[in-house]
Amino acid sequence: MFKQKKKKSFKEVVTASLVSQRRDRQNMAEPNHKLHVAVFPWLALGHMIPYLQLSKLIATKGHTVSFISTPRNIARLPKTPSINFVSLPLPHAVDNNLPENAESTTDVPETHIAYLKKAFDGLSEPFSQFLQASKPDWIVYDILHYWVPPIAEKLGVRRALFCTFNAASIIVIDGPSSIMINGRDPRKTLNDSYRTGLASAGSEVIAIRTCTELEPEWIQLLGEIQGKPVIPIGLLPAKATDDDVDDDIREWLDRQRAKSVVYVALGTEVTVSEKEIQGLAHGLELSGLPFFWTIRKASVFLPDGFEERVKGRGVVRAEWAPQGRILSHGSVGGFVTHCGWGSVVEGLSFGVPLIMFPCNLDQPLVARMLAGMNIGREIPRNELDGSFTSVSVVETIRLVVVEEEGKIYRDNAESMQKNVFGNRRLQDQYVDSFIKFLENHRA
Numbered sequence: 001m002f003k004q005k006k007k008k009s010f011k012e013v014v015t016a017s018l019v020s021q022r023r024d025r026q027n028m029a030e031p032n033h034k035l036h037v038a039v040f041p042w043l044a045l046g047h048m049i050p051y052l053q054l055s056k057l058i059a060t061k062g063h064t065v066s067f068i069s070t071p072r073n074i075a076r077l078p079k080t081p082s083i084n085f086v087s088l089p090l091p092h093a094v095d096n097n098l099p100e101n102a103e104s105t106t107d108v109p110e111t112h113i114a115y116l117k118k119a120f121d122g123l124s125e126p127f128s129q130f131l132q133a134s135k136p137d138w139i140v141y142d143i144l145h146y147w148v149p150p151i152a153e154k155l156g157v158r159r160a161l162f163c164t165f166n167a168a169s170i171i172v173i174d175g176p177s178s179i180m181i182n183g184r185d186p187r188k189t190l191n192d193s194y195r196t197g198l199a200s201a202g203s204e205v206i207a208i209r210t211c212t213e214l215e216p217e218w219i220q221l222l223g224e225i226q227g228k229p230v231i232p233i234g235l236l237p238a239k240a241t242d243d244d245v246d247d248d249i250r251e252w253l254d255r256q257r258a259k260s261v262v263y264v265a266l267g268t269e270v271t272v273s274e275k276e277i278q279g280l281a282h283g284l285e286l287s288g289l290p291f292f293w294t295i296r297k298a299s300v301f302l303p304d305g306f307e308e309r310v311k312g313r314g315v316v317r318a319e320w321a322p323q324g325r326i327l328s329h330g331s332v333g334g335f336v337t338h339c340g341w342g343s344v345v346e347g348l349s350f351g352v353p354l355i356m357f358p359c360n361l362d363q364p365l366v367a368r369m370l371a372g373m374n375i376g377r378e379i380p381r382n383e384l385d386g387s388f389t390s391v392s393v394v395e396t397i398r399l400v401v402v403e404e405e406g407k408i409y410r411d412n413a414e415s416m417q418k419n420v421f422g423n424r425r426l427q428d429q430y431v432d433s434f435i436k437f438l439e440n441h442r443a
């Protein structure tokens with residue numbers, strides 16, 4: 001039998017409450033009540049951007065945030081005075097084939113990303129020195145950082161893995177840590193499964209960029225598979241003001257009819273073939289709709305005379321574009337996306353329906369999940385060789401952006417914006433619970 005708790009007198013209750021209020025006030029006044037959280041994303045913009053968003057949200061609660069990356073990556077991120085940027089130079093070993101100055105996946109073709117991972121492993125020593133010197137309460141690190149947990153554990157720093165993919169993707173691609181670590185693949189240091197398995201096994205909690213409104217059963221399953229707390233930290237939706245926009249882009253968008261523009265962007269790391277670029281270009285040209293295409297170093301692949309023929313109606317930009325700002329503009333009516341999770345979240349934060357062109361990693365899975373929810377339509381490809389026709393590009397774009405039968409995609413994207421992706425109150429609650437978890441489980 002449990003003993004009955006002695007009922008407290010009114011005076012005892014009031015005294016306890018006053019003591020606790022005084023303690024809270026003291027804690028607020030004491031600087032050491034606040035946390036020091038170090039965050040360390042993978043060297044890819046699709047990872048650094050959400051890590052920076054999360055960092056800003058942690059910093060708004062008065063905590064100190066150290067954002068660890070390499071000099072060139074820090075220079076390309078927006079200046080954020082509330083964050084301490086910790087710059088660790090990337091070692092370029094002579095026997096590594098990594099091009100000079102390459103510090104992120106966007107600087108190299110997909111075939112060279114393995115060299116970037118090799119160079120990245122050289123950061124373990126300077127990282128260890130930083131951790132030893134600054135002793136943060138928590139380290140929030142990414143899925144490839146298999147050497148972070150043992151270093152942090154030795155120093156008594158708590159460990160949270162933050163995964164920028166959604167829950168279904170991480171389960172389908174990776175599975176349980178034990179299989180990733182002890183699977184049949186004999187490669188160790190450069191094998192992604194091995195890295196992710198150790199990164200995940202060494203964490204105390206897994207934070208994931210998703211929410212239960214979107215994939216409740218996958219989040220639960222991830223917790224069961226990994227045998228540790230899995231916290232959906234919300235989608236970190238984009239704000240229109242996150243990016244600065246050039247006057248010429250804004251003026252061009254302002255001149256277009258509401259919801260008529262097709263925004264095209266395939267993220268920061270997929271390499272698209274010449275044939276694929278040409279297929280997309282012909283499709284955009286034949287669609288008759290205005291478009292804004294952000295393209296990575298591939299303008300050489302555009303069909304002859306393309307830019308001349310679409311002049312005025314289509315913009316091709318071969319440099320960094322303010323994607324969030326563009327997607328938030330009222331003239332944008334559809335988004336041709338590779339389905340990188342960051343782009344999907346940005347598009348749906350502004351209610352833009354998706355024309356999906358997944359390429360690799362989590363992207364095909366994300367595309368199938370969203371197609372099942374009718375918030376976008378995939379450009380059909382040949383299942384065997386991945387080829388597609390420009391006619392199917394035209395048909396899919398027009399269906400999603402203008403045709404009457406495609407109204408379902410536009411309506412559903414709008415309702416997803418209102419209820420989930422752009423529902424700031426809901427999303428803030430998720431991130432707040434994660435920060436509370438960090439606060440309640442300090443070292």
Ligand SMILES: O=c1ccn([C@@H]2O[C@H](COP(=O)(O)OP(=O)(O)O[C@H]3O[C@H](CO)[C@@H](O)[C@H](O)[C@H]3O)[C@@H](O)[C@H]2O)c(=O)[nH]1
Pocket residue numbers: 044045046047049164165265266267268269270294319320321322323324339340341342343344346360361362363
């Ligand atoms: O000119 C540009 C190009 C990109 N972006 C931003 O860059 C980010 C790109 O992120 P994402 O859409 O997630 O694409 P990738 O960087 O290509 O994504 C990698 O990381 C994602 C998240 O982990 C995975 O879902 C993808 O499969 C993987 O390729 C987004 O915030 C974009 O707004 C810009 O602002 N301007």
